[in-house]
Amino acid sequence: MSENGQCGDAASGATILLIDDNADVARAMEIACRIAGHDIVAVPSPEEALSRLALQRFDAILLDLNFSPGQTDGEEGLALLARILATTPDARVLVITAHSGVRIAVAAMQAGASDFVMKPWRNAELIAKIEAAIARPSRIAAAPRPAPTGEPVHILGDSLAIERMRALVQRIGPTEASVAVTGPAGSGRSLVAAALHAASARGAMPSVTVDLADPEAWGRLAATEATLILRNADQIDAVMQGRLLERLMPEARVIAILTHAAGLGAPLRARIATIEIAVPPLAERDGDALLLARHFARIAAQRHGGPAPRFTFGAEALLTRRTWPDEVRGLALAIERAVLLAENGVIEATAITPPVVVVATEPTARFDLADSEKAMIAAALREHHHNVTHAAAALGLTRGALYRRMERHGL
Template structure:
């Protein structure tokens, strides 16, 4: 069987090129030859070679090796991970040693012995594969470190609607079925996705989360599929895509409903083939991931073919889990509030606080358009600002906030801070706390909107 390896031979002697290709093509999968070194940059732009055999001298009368040193330097500038084997004249040991000091991996002497060449190239190909795997592992580990640094939270569920969702979770988690989680923003879709992963046979592998609503269209393929160095402007190094980084584990695609149709088609193709080709590469790589997707879009919008591909929907929703809004599970509000109250007291090193009966009644009566996320922010703000051990209704003022009009309907205040808060809150409510849509309506980026939400405690 042919060994998986792409080899490039660069020499101005046609006999050497023909002999080298005849020898190596019986052992390696791809052999390219080149008799003009100035073509090297173009060849490296088209393919990544596991080993490059490079002559030390080009042209009649050349024997100093300076041309070989110069092209070795250019190759390593293009691809610092390149494995280069120098072709030297017989007995020219000093030139070979100097080339290895400058970054060459090994050398072969002309006239060469076939067994020696095969052994040298085989070692070089193995070294190249090891370097590639090490680079991909470093990239994957960086992503893993980013993901695993996030703290986990318990699922607090006593209501019937949440018990039904958890029942589906427990039945689907041990399988490899794709899961689609539906629910408004702030209902805990990622928390449920992590629980599915944690109860699955893949729990010892990575859980990789991608917020598709925050990924620019131009970076979608690079983010999910990865890219090779030089694939586009700014691609200064190889990058492992999220699909390959999550290999063996779970990929959580949040805000799947925000993905444009043309990118939905690309995602569908990759998921159907279970192979991905990084940008700038011509080699497809297989992956094994379980896909969990989530969206805040209602089902009727997901079933609109003008908005979402139905073939992609069928692939994603083997199991559908609907998460109720917080207003639909009021019996859970007390337990959730107590949990976050303790959490933020610990986080900000505050004495233990408790909720008054009036405050708890207000929390349970409020309609929570931002769901658990809004409840969490309200409790965090109250813990920070209140100087009392018992939080009362005035620490939240939810009844007033529930009735705040939009900027358009209230021009009685000219305070810029208040107007900004009203504009942000009005946009959030209008777009049902869809961050992407609210940010677009306000003319802000998602990051800028999040900063203003934090600033105003929304």
């Protein structure tokens, strides 16, 4: 399977992503595509579409332009189109619109869509447009390069912090600048490094990762055409930093994954950190924890052979408030564990409670278990509409024990 929309022979069977919240439209298009010998994956929302695009490559994308009830201006679809093309400029996107939406379809074409499909459509015309879009040469003006064959690289998140970072990645990625990707461990630094590499002219070639803490890995520094992804450059001493600087080929592009760029000496910093991209911690990514949790639930469900469970209201409330040990990586682990423990396709708040992490402002850290217990009880009560019996069962307590704790916490 090639990059989105780059299939050598459309007739051999393409993989298509359909993004439409109308179940009847989805069913009709699924039938038409499957009869034509193509596989189709249907999702009802932009969030699920981006989640799917982060997991799998598609030869073509069918995109409805409106999702919220009452929306007819196509702004939601155009925003999603821009998001898709920013990450995958060669994606073959066909927008779906009604006859009254010709103006919006024209705007989508001007924004980079490959074609548009009018409702109601004729199946033969729909399939012909899909296959023509897949077979059409790239519209990208730059010299063509082989499509990447690895996993797709999509940075998920809708928070302002992550949108700013994603825009910087899209701006710097195509250049030859060496970049320092900084931030806490587990926040997604490796994904950002991969996105920078994928956006570059070297993106068709595998990157070369060198962990500088491993002496045997230093031999890979001789790679010149590929992107070098360096780990732990800020953890080696000044002597080793000097040796690293001597070993780096002038033509090699470097992306360094660091905790802090301040750990680099000035000469090395000038070579491998022309620009710094700071990955924001999850606590600064307002609303992204829930979006990522749903994404990780889909991944875990697919890995373990079951449907993606839904989160209860209490679980969603907990996801938006908690500090997660090990950042996004820790959240992914917690969600996979919760998927395995989910009953009847539902994830309760109690299944995803991580250890409490409190940042010390004084020499001695204060771990307040009472605050954690209060938050859990409040979430369980909301989830079960303040039915104490049901909330107590969800928390693994007797009614009497729950009443005592409610009184203690003023609930």
